[in-house]
Amino acid sequence: xxxxxxxxxxxxxxxxxxxxxxxxxxxxxxxxxxxxxxxxxxxxxxxxxxxxxxxxxxxxxxxxxxxxxxxxxxxxxxxxxxxxxxxxxxxxxxxxxxxxxxxxxxxxxxxxxxxxxxxxxxxxxxxxxxxxxxxxxxxxxxxxxxxxxxxxxxxxxxxxxxxxxxxxxxxx
Numbered sequence: 001x002x003x004x005x006x007x008x009x010x011x012x013x014x015x016x017x018x019x020x021x022x023x024x025x026x027x028x029x030x031x032x033x034x035x036x037x038x039x040x041x042x043x044x045x046x047x048x049x050x051x052x053x054x055x056x057x058x059x060x061x062x063x064x065x066x067x068x069x070x071x072x073x074x075x076x077x078x079x080x081x082x083x084x085x086x087x088x089x090x091x092x093x094x095x096x097x098x099x100x101x102x103x104x105x106x107x108x109x110x111x112x113x114x115x116x117x118x119x120x121x122x123x124x125x126x127x128x129x130x131x132x133x134x135x136x137x138x139x140x141x142x143x144x145x146x147x148x149x150x151x152x153x154x155x156x157x158x159x160x161x162x163x164x165x166x167x168x169x170x171x172x
Contacts, residue, residue: 024147031128038124042117049121051080052106052114055090060105062095071148089113 015022035046044052054066067077081104084090089110095101106114129137 020147024144034128035121035124038120039117042113042120044113044117047080048084049114049117051077052084052089052110052117055104055106055110056114060093060103062101062103066104084110 032046035049039046039049050070051066054069055061063074063077067074070077072080081090081092085092087109088107090104091107092102092104095103132140
């Protein structure tokens, strides 16, 4: 009969202290709670703010580019769009280039709400960046971008997504 291997407590401590995944998850949850609290008076979550901001473009984007920007699959994106659509903040239209596809855009009501949310986001972002002390928030953003664009679900490296500040704005 084989014996079940027991993971030593030292391994638990090493994971607690050095696991990038754990530390990024903890930081992401803390950031999400901070932004959720800040946006609560507008009845928005941080995820809804990011989703609405991703739709703030000259031309309505298709689902693929929005899902890619937000780092989610299309099914999750579709589910995230529904509450915003029910509130009249976004509208979905048929993609004229492909009748099977959909494009999403902000309604006037959505644009108005997003305009109210931006100063809250700006203030909260400044507060959060101040928590880094002497840390370089731009370096943190570059490191997070490298992680999100360089690692796939399977753990293999993906092609680098080296884009400059101007092209980030164009892609958003």
